[in-house]
Amino acid sequence: MIKNADPFAALRIETPPSTLREMALERMRRAIISGLYEPGARLVERTLCEQLGVSRSVIREVIRHLEAEGLVEMLAKQGPIVARLEWDDARQIYEIRAALEATAVADCAKVATDRVKALLRQSLSELDKTSQQNSPLGILDATTSFYRTIFHAGGHTIAWDIVSRLNSRISRLRVMTLSTPNRTTSGPSQIREIFACIEKNEPEAAAAACRAHVAAAAAIAESIIGGK
Amino acid sequence: MIKNADPFAALRIETPPSTLREMALERMRRAIISGLYEPGARLVERTLCEQLGVSRSVIREVIRHLEAEGLVEMLAKQGPIVARLEWDDARQIYEIRAALEATAVADCAKVATDRVKALLRQSLSELDKTSQQNSPLGILDATTSFYRTIFHAGGHTIAWDIVSRLNSRISRLRVMTLSTPNRTTSGPSQIREIFACIEKNEPEAAAAACRAHVAAAAAIAESIIGGK
DNA sequence: TGCTGTCCGATGGTATACCAACATACGAGC
DNA sequence: GCTCGTATGTTGGTATACCATCGGACAGCA
Structure with a gap:
């Protein structure tokens, strides 16, 4: 699994986003996730061309990609719209997340090295900082x-790929749950609990804490839009 | 979740695949899954245009879609190739499948109605027929x-969407495992076991049987390409 | 007043044209 | 003979042109 270390790897010149398409994809994805385009909003190709300053070819290919990701829906004979999110879908997504994250957390607790723990601690302190600033996106x-x-x-x-993709589909929901009173304190504390279990290398407890965390988030999400 | 029954629904004229792009997408996907295009093979756009009889715009949009599905990889400055499958990826996929399928099977065992059981029985008899004919794709x-x-x-x-997508990524592997001697008999019997548990509405047992089934498939897959 | 037929703008589907970058082959020079 | 430079063809990236269809506005007719 480990690549054979290439001593010349550092010399390699990386050209990360390079193509217009990849840049546009990134922009569009963020625009949808951040809510700049509302769910259900029509994505008129020529309008997007002007807004992003690229041609229709690029826009269309980006839309295909986002469609496969589930962020964009195609209405027959009407074109693309920002995917709408039914509560039932969101519920399923939280369920799948709970399963996958619990497994990952447990495995991580089994093998976590000091280095991993240090990285996690770093994310935690970032989390503290941003939650004190009350910055949902942070x-x-x-x-x-x-x-x-x-x-x-x-x-x-x-x-992780799957979870990332699922998360982007419920991103608006996640931002809303974060804005809930007292979520700013309960969220970090639950994550801290997960970390504590990983630090002590206790897979079972870590998985349980993780399930609790996701379940809490799902419950808040349901209280917000469940009835819709 | 149930739509309000529209008495005029039967009048509606459906135009299922209609666009060239959707047809091309279907064709390409099947071509890759069936192995017509080998893993790692370059997908030269202009060649595909001739083979499918459509323009590059269509081909490119289809490739974007398949890329997002994980069936196609983009090599920087070289274009698309059929995604290669490392054993480590396949292993992860079997793991995720085990988790998701076990959950689904358990839930199904909880709520399975006679109608569902009848449908499952139908799939089983189809399975019997095709395995006697030794038809992997069937x-x-x-x-x-x-x-x-x-x-x-x-x-x-x-x-289900996630599992379908994952399955298409390991489709070649699945066909190979099905061609393994005695797999043609052990596979169906394991699936039959799952069905037996569902029929008796025993979620725990069904989930266990399902995990065993996926684990067995993964083991065979590993014995085939594990070392590679 | 309300229905219907027609026109026109908007929009997506499709095809094509052009360009830059890369890979290869080939030839000149050491 | 080996190496380097150059020419050329292939390929993907991007832009644009054209067409069919849909939806709404408007006008005519009952």
Whole structure:
């Protein structure tokens, strides 16, 4: 699994986003996730061309990608719209997240090295800072990096891809739950609990804490839009 | 979740695949899954245009979609290739499948109605027929329809999407495992075991049987390409 | 007043044209 | 003979042109 260390790796010149398409994809994805485009809003291709300053080819390919990611829906004979989120879908997503994250957390607790623990501690302090600043997007980023470390430490790269994608579909919901009173304090404390179990290398307890965390988030989400 | 029954629904004219792009997407996906394009093979756009008889715009949008699905990889400055499958990825996929399928099977066992059981029985007989004919693709289809019924019965539509996508990434592997001697008999018997537990509405046992089934498939897969 | 037929703008579907970057082959020079 | 530079063809990236269809506005007719 470990690549054979290439001594010349440091010399390699990386050209990260390079193509217009990749940049546009990133922008569009963030625009949808951040709520700039409302769910159900039509994504008129020519309008997007002007807004992003690229041609329709680029926009269309980006839309195909987002469609496969589940962030964009295609209405027959009407074109793309920002995907709407039914509560039932959100519920399923929280369920799947609970399963995958609990597994990842448990595995991480089994194998966590000092280095991993240090990374997690770093994400936690970032989380503290952003939650004191009451910055929902910052909290989201810190939480994301916390979980990313966990998934990668346990070798669950594919599960991480899936979870990331699912999370982007419920991103608006996540931001809303974070704005709930007292969520700013209960969220970090639950994550801290997960970390404590990992630090002590207790897989079972870590998984349980993780399930509790996701369940709490799902409950808040339901109280917000459940009835809709 | 149930739509209000529209008495005029039967009048509605459906135009299912209509666009060139959707047809091309279907064709390409099947071509990759069936192994017509080998893993790692370059997908030269202009060549695909001729093979499918469509323009590059269509091909490119299809490739974007398949890329997001994980069936196609983009090599920087070289273009798309059919995604290669490392054993480590396959291992992770089997792991995730085990988790999601076990959950779905358990939920199905909890709520399975006679109608669902009848559908499952139908898939089973299809499975028997195809495995006697030693038709790997037929077995795959029957297994797929068996699981589709299970996931939908329990309301796990999103998990089903995920599992379908994962399965398409390991499709070649699945066909190879089905061609293994005695797999043609052990596979169906394990699935039959799952069904027996569902029929008796025993969630725990069903989940266990399901995990065993996936684990067995993973073990065979590893014995085939594990060392590679 | 209300229905219907027609026109026109908006929009997505599809095809094509152009360009830059890369890979390969080939030839000149050491 | 080996190496380097150059020419050329292939390929993906991007932009644009054209067409069919849909939806709404408007006008005519009962």
